[in-house]
Amino acid sequence: MEDRKKTTIVLFSGDYDKAMAAYIIANGAAAYDHEVTIFHTFWGLNALRKDEPIQAKKNFMERMFGTMMPRGADKMGLSKMHFAGFGPKMIKDIIKKHNAVPLPDLIDMAQEMDIKLVACTMTMDLLGLQKEELLDGVEYAGVAAYLADAQDGNVNLFI
Amino acid sequence: MEDRKKTTIVLFSGDYDKAMAAYIIANGAAAYDHEVTIFHTFWGLNALRKDEPIQAKKNFMERMFGTMMPRGADKMGLSKMHFAGFGPKMIKDIIKKHNAVPLPDLIDMAQEMDIKLVACTMTMDLLGLQKEELLDGVEYAGVAAYLADAQDGNVNLFI
Amino acid sequence: MEDRKKTTIVLFSGDYDKAMAAYIIANGAAAYDHEVTIFHTFWGLNALRKDEPIQAKKNFMERMFGTMMPRGADKMGLSKMHFAGFGPKMIKDIIKKHNAVPLPDLIDMAQEMDIKLVACTMTMDLLGLQKEELLDGVEYAGVAAYLADAQDGNVNLFI
Numbered sequence: 001m002e003d004r005k006k007t008t009i010v011l012f013s014g015d016y017d018k019a020m021a022a023y024i025i026a027n028g029a030a031a032y033d034h035e036v037t038i039f040h041t042f043w044g045l046n047a048l049r050k051d052e053p054i055q056a057k058k059n060f061m062e063r064m065f066g067t068m069m070p071r072g073a074d075k076m077g078l079s080k081m082h083f084a085g086f087g088p089k090m091i092k093d094i095i096k097k098h099n100a101v102p103l104p105d106l107i108d109m110a111q112e113m114d115i116k117l118v119a120c121t122m123t124m125d126l127l128g129l130q131k132e133e134l135l136d137g138v139e140y141a142g143v144a145a146y147l148a149d150a151q152d153g154n155v156n157l158f159i
Numbered sequence: 160m161e162d163r164k165k166t167t168i169v170l171f172s173g174d175y176d177k178a179m180a181a182y183i184i185a186n187g188a189a190a191y192d193h194e195v196t197i198f199h200t201f202w203g204l205n206a207l208r209k210d211e212p213i214q215a216k217k218n219f220m221e222r223m224f225g226t227m228m229p230r231g232a233d234k235m236g237l238s239k240m241h242f243a244g245f246g247p248k249m250i251k252d253i254i255k256k257h258n259a260v261p262l263p264d265l266i267d268m269a270q271e272m273d274i275k276l277v278a279c280t281m282t283m284d285l286l287g288l289q290k291e292e293l294l295d296g297v298e299y300a301g302v303a304a305y306l307a308d309a310q311d312g313n314v315n316l317f318i
Numbered sequence: 319m320e321d322r323k324k325t326t327i328v329l330f331s332g333d334y335d336k337a338m339a340a341y342i343i344a345n346g347a348a349a350y351d352h353e354v355t356i357f358h359t360f361w362g363l364n365a366l367r368k369d370e371p372i373q374a375k376k377n378f379m380e381r382m383f384g385t386m387m388p389r390g391a392d393k394m395g396l397s398k399m400h401f402a403g404f405g406p407k408m409i410k411d412i413i414k415k416h417n418a419v420p421l422p423d424l425i426d427m428a429q430e431m432d433i434k435l436v437a438c439t440m441t442m443d444l445l446g447l448q449k450e451e452l453l454d455g456v457e458y459a460g461v462a463a464y465l466a467d468a469q470d471g472n473v474n475l476f477i
Contacts, residue, residue, distance in 0.1 A: 028461035143187035157476040158316040302346035
């Protein structure tokens with residue numbers, strides 16, 4: 001473990017394109033034999049949501065958040081919505097046409113390569129997200145666990 | 160000093176939620192006994208503004224900037240304004256309800272934990288911000304000082 | 319080479335102000351004798367576009383992208399467009415008035431200081447950008463080359 005390089009990414013953003021960049025770097029690093037962690041916080045948690053509606057006990061505000069936030073990677077928007085009207089659909093068409101890998105598949109690949117996908121428990125609580133709404137195999141932790149990984153990291157990014 | 164880990168964050172963003180993430184990581188790192196610096200540049204400087212209007216000699220453009228930019232952490236907006244109409248007020252209500260710490264208190268905590276809060280002098284000049292408008296205890300420096308901290312850093316983030 | 323410090327920046331953003339911050343840090347690090355790489359991916363590629371229209375064989379979608387994305391650093395927009403109506407022009411006026419260095423000149427300086435400017439070939443392909451459209455002296459590589467630089471880096475940033 002000592003000699004493996006480490007890549008630790010905070011995924012804060014809920015944008016499809018930024019999450020793609022995060023997962024492309026993460027998967028590349030895993031292929032390079034790095035020990036890789038993606039710590040999903042704030043809007044980045046949406047990448048980990050299951051795409052079907054999940055029954056969970058929620059108060060009014062949490063239900064509202066749950067309904068309005070994108071349910072899973074495939075439904076996330078672009079960082080440049082105003083960018084001449086390119087919608088996520090157009091980007092996804094282009095990805096398909098170029099045989100590039102769409103975000104949900106990048107996440108599957110990450111899990112297959114044993115990348116540690118962590119959901120920030122503090123922001124889950126704030127946004128009213130519950131464990132049964134997130135993908136299986138996700139770990140749950142707070143900022144202390146992130147720092148424990150990052151402080152020995154070789155590549156640390158905030159995306 | 161030699162053996163303490165170092166966390167150095169560039170806070171470029173003027174978004175309430177991104178600044179929260181920056182300060183949560185910074186405070187966590189300080190609790191972990193890291194030596195922590197937050198270098199505030201561009202819109203991130205707004206987090207350091209005092210919330211009352213300050214008399215300062217300014218030209219027309221600087222007065223305009225001064226009036227239009229948020230005066231202090233509590234007045235900053237969200238990175239996802241268009242996100243289904245969630246306003247900063249709603250987020251702040253949720254933070255209060257969950258006993259999470261709002262941004263101005265996170266900044267107070269950072270100062271109590273001796274986190275070095277630096278204001279980028281180059282962008283202060285560009286935006287016409289003056290020292291008397293910023294919180295007491297803030298340090299003033301440029302990119303060279305940032306790099307001197309960051310090059311020995313363990314966790315370097317741009318937020 | 320062994321003892322030189324290394325700064326490696328991923329420039330993902332297509333915003334004028336974020337690209338300015340990236341190049342100011344990069345140029346500062348080069349002045350500090352760091353070995354510096356800026357890896358331009360997604361919208362960050364626009365900073366490397368030549369400002370004149372280039373004839374290149376493109377399909378319909380690529381032509382659309384090519385027309386709608388800003389042609390070169392000088393035409394990029396701000397991260398805070400909605401920010402009280404500040405347009406890039408206003409910022410550029412302020413930069414000029416304060417004798418600060420505008421983005422295209424920061425890029426020239428970077429090239430003169432032998433900063434390695436890399437264009438991400440995967441996103442070039444996605445967005446339909448071709449080598450003849452980008453500045454002379456740019457290198458072309460993928461995520462593996464980025465990681466090879468970043469894993470020994472002292473300052474790694476994602477902007």
